[in-house]
Amino acid sequence: MKRFLWLALPLILLACQPQSSAATIHILDGENLISLQTDSRIPAEIIAKAEIALAPADRVLVNGQVVDAATPMDCGKCAIQIRRVTTLTLVTPDGEQTIQTAAFTVGEALEEMGIQLYAADFLDPPAGTPVTDKMKIDYRPARELSVSVDGQIVQIRSSAGTVGAALSGSGIPLVGLDASQPSESDPLPVDGQIRIIRIIETVELIQKMIPFSTEYVASNEVEIDQQEILQPGETGLTMSRVRVRYEDGKEVSRESEEERTVRQPTNQIVGYGTKYAIRTANVGGATIEYWRAIQVYATSYSPCNSGADRCYPSTASGVPVQKGVIGVIRSWYNAMQGQAVYVEGYGFATIEDIGAGIEGKDWIDLGYTDADYQVWHHWVTLYFLTPAPANTMWVLE
Template identity: 40%
Template sequence: MTAVYTWLGHERARTLAVALALTGMAFIYSSSAKNITVVVDGEDERVSTHARTVAGGLHDAGLAVSPSDRLSPASDAPLRDGMVIELTRAKQVLIERPVGKSWLTTPERAPTDILAAAGLRFYPGDRLWVDGEPRGEDVAQVLSSPSRLRLEPSRSISVSDGSTSWLLRTAAPTVGEALWESGIVVSEGDRVEPSLYFPLAGISSITITRSAPLTIEVDGLTIQTRAVGGTVGDALADAGVALIGLDFTRPSLQDGIPDDGTIRVVRVAERVEVEEKPLPFETTYQPIDDLEIDNQRVVETGAYGVLANRVRIRLEDGEETVRFVEGDWVAREPEPRVIGYGTQIIPRSINTDDGPIQYCRAVSMYATSYSPSRAGVPAGAKNFGITASGQPLTRGLVAIDRSLIPFGTLMYVPGYGFAEAADTGGGVKGRWIDLGYDDDNYVAWHQYVTVYFLCPLPGLAWIFP
């Protein structure tokens, strides 16, 4: 038995030694890990690795490097704890030039660096589009990574401006754009040969003849322009100012441009104006005895009248010089519209849930309902539950538009029963009837119904709007 205990003791000791050895190895392995930062296209990532080289560290980070990518430090550089590795992925960039298009795979991001990688240079005067956006001298400020560059190289053009001549470099498509891009101001009236809109391709020189300042007073405006000599008529033609009809100028069209450089155009208008405006007609109503109530008939359609005013006017520069008032008159008198409304009352009978009734009028109305506590009057108020006619509100009393239906009018409302007009409401107007209830038997109404007015009719309005 003692031998067995001895053997078990040795086994426990051996197991403990192995466990301690493994723990020590794990600690040593963990302590040997290097913590590095990998920056890929500006995005950084923390990586823990046991690799010995930059390439191994990137492999542990799950990153593959292509030959066109930019890597710093180099892939075979020894890996150190705390090292920062920068990887810039290469991308394809389309480069367009007048001679054609080409693709470039490069890790460069700045437009000028991309051009340099393609063996191209950006000179002053060149035109460059970055992803479709035109760029000039500010191209160095572009921080984005473009996918398309378009380069148009500049060319030399001789410019003669009076007694001064010089060369300018430009890639502009037209004469005008070349001068504008170079900061050469061409004033209105200056003569440019070839013209500002002439294509720059195929020409080697531009000639500018400067004009003198000219002031044209026309249409209440003062136009500051320029002219290269000639007559008043020539200057106006160059400025696009046309004379119409009786217009005239000071000086006259045949005179030379005055020393003070001011030309006045006087606009002359002579016309006869006839102004017409409609005269409204009135609408009147008249009863028709043989037409049943609630029906209408157009007796006369009516017609607008016409009021005419004729004036002869002569204006110079908008100022009236001569006026002949030829008067105004009623060219056509208005004719009133006459609407006939029925006054014939024909009693009729109808069977209802409450038995047969005889009525003299049936009107479509919008029905709502209310009760004492729903009438908007506080329960403690003196007039709580009292109608405008002085009666206590209960089922059978209704609110109406009193201008159409007088108090005491008896009606029948299908689904409600017999009703008496006994109340009014601030919003109850026209074809609106508010059905009264007690609080304990209230039924909500929101619908159109046909209201039957029982005979006789005590002074109802003949026309319901």
């Protein structure tokens, strides 16, 4: 029995001795893999035992998770990775700056700097790109912009370099003739205000009539003092293209681009009568034969009742002013001086004198002596008596 106890004692003593807790730890430092046996659970101590120096900005990861190097590891099989700090160049609208980071991606590096990324920001390379030493990062933060378009205000964010690119990237592109203020090629405005002007141009076809002229010709087929259309006139036609510009629904300009004559006008030809028609009539008890009869407004005068500042006893033809002579306007006198006439209510007479006339009326002035002067101011019929002259004033003025 004593012998059995003696043999068991060494085994008991061996079991009571502390067991070794050393474990194999793998350390990845860049491309270098180091393995060592250690019973330490603190990453900083393990790294120091591996104679690896850490910079203040270096990161330590355990099994892929960033940890505090001074905090003991809580894992069965642990692998340590050292993420060394790298130098980056960050280019922004404010200039360039050099940064040092141990971040794995571009996005993480910017987040470390307190830069919050938005979907509309410009970032090259993209946020998920792994960081490499001496990498250059172009970053242009999106700006808030107010776009006035189609009667409403639309808020957008954009990092585009020009107004046009900002609008296009936000789903509000300029279409056709549309314009913007500032111009689409301008940089984004400092005040963030952009206006889109919707522009439409239409082309109108404008027709314009060209009036025809009337040409008068003598016609021996038409009675004197009558007119007949020998050739109807036809209006001409011009066609023009007018470009009309609308901005935001309002017309702002109208420009004629082209005008051409589609049809030339055709003159109307009117024949005035040169054909005598001899007629007879009984007027005031007298039978007369005449070739023209017209309505005239009759006034009267005598040598000292002519409206002048003195008396005029003679007519333009030289005969005395008396009953039986009448005055007319100069053009009638020049064409028909000496023409025998009959005036209803006055009697027979000849054209011998010139008067001023009354505008807008065919007019005659009935002659009297001062002794038998009568006042006339009314319309009468004037008959031109035969024989008809070979030539006369066919169209009375």
